[in-house]
Structure formats: C-alpha cells, structure tokens
Amino acid sequence: MISLEQQKNPNPEDFPSELQGLRMTKQRREVLAVILAERDHPTANDVFSRAQDRMSTISLATVYNCLEALVSHKLVRQVNFERESSRYCPNLSDHCHFQDEESGKIHDVVFKEGVKLEDLLELPQGTEISHLEISLKGNFGK
Numbered sequence: 193m194i195s196l197e198q199q200k201n202p203n204p205e206d207f208p209s210e211l212q213g214l215r216m217t218k219q220r221r222e223v224l225a226v227i228l229a230e231r232d233h234p235t236a237n238d239v240f241s242r243a244q245d246r247m248s249t250i251s252l253a254t255v256y257n258c259l260e261a262l263v264s265h266k267l268v269r270q271v272n273f274e275r276e277s278s279r280y281c282p283n284l285s286d287h288c289h290f291q292d293e294e295s296g297k298i299h300d301v302v303f304k305e306g307v308k309l310e311d312l313l314e315l316p317q318g319t320e321i322s323h324l325e326i327s328l329k330g331n332f333g334k
C-alpha cells in the first residue's frame with residue numbers, strides 16, 4: 193500500500209477504495225486529501241473551507257462525519273489543545289505537538305533518536321502504551 197504520510201498534494205482519486213477497513217467515499221477522499229496537503233493541523237472549520245474549494249456541495253456536518261471516520265480508523269489523528277477546537281494531523285508516527293504561543297501554529301515534535309517514553313517516565317513495569325498525546329506550548333526563543 194502507498195504510504196499516505198509521505199504523499200504531498202495527493203490526488204483524492206488515487207486513494208484506494210478502502211483504507212484501514214474504511215470505505216473511501218468521495219467526501220472522505222476530499223477530507224483526507226485536504227489534511228494531507230498542508231499538514232498545518234487544521235480545525236474542522238479549516239478543513240471544511242478548504243474542501244469546499246474542490247467540492248462546493250460538501251457540508252460542515254459531512255466534514256465532521258468524515259473526520260470522525262478517518263480518526264476512528266486511524267488514518268488521521270485528532271489533536272486537542274485545552275479548550276480550542278480539535279485539530280487534525282496526518283502524521284501517524286509517534287510525535288508530540290508544540291504550539292507556538294505567538295503564532296498559534298502547531299508543529300510536530302519527535303523524540304530524540306533512541307529515546308523512548310519509558311526512559312522519561314516512571315511507568316509501572318509491563319506498561320504498554322496504546323495512545324500517545326503530548327501537547328506543549330511555548331515559544332521558539334529569540
């Protein structure tokens with residue numbers, strides 16, 4: 193299977209008819225393509241307005257439904273920052289999110305090579321982590 197994470201500006205028509213067990217409807221293709229295209233962690237509203245450029249008939253409710261399906265089939269990650277609207281990230285490898293307080297932009301941050309979560313945290317022995325969500329806020333310094 194093609195690696196979606198590596199694709200830049202994917203063509204929605206190129207997606208297989210099914211991904212991770214999810215049937216790829218026309219709307220789901222558009223929504224996934226929007227999220228893969230810019231990787232700037234858009235909100236549902238951002239996705240909606242971008243999807244509308246290509247598919248003028250798509251509704252916000254449909255976009256929400258598509259996002260939910262893509263998230264539950266692990267094709268896209270949902271990212272939450274406190275009380276802000278959820279954002280969507282196509283990067284499925286283990287990473288954290290860093291929000292630049294000045295611009296509000298969210299950046300992917302990866303672990304240093306070789307560093308594992310178990311090296312940083314006092315986890316009970318045998319713990320298996322099934323979901324990782326680390327959100328950081330700050331600035332890049334001057």
Ligand SMILES: [Zn+2]
Nearest residue numbers: 281283289300
């Ligand atoms: Zn991300």
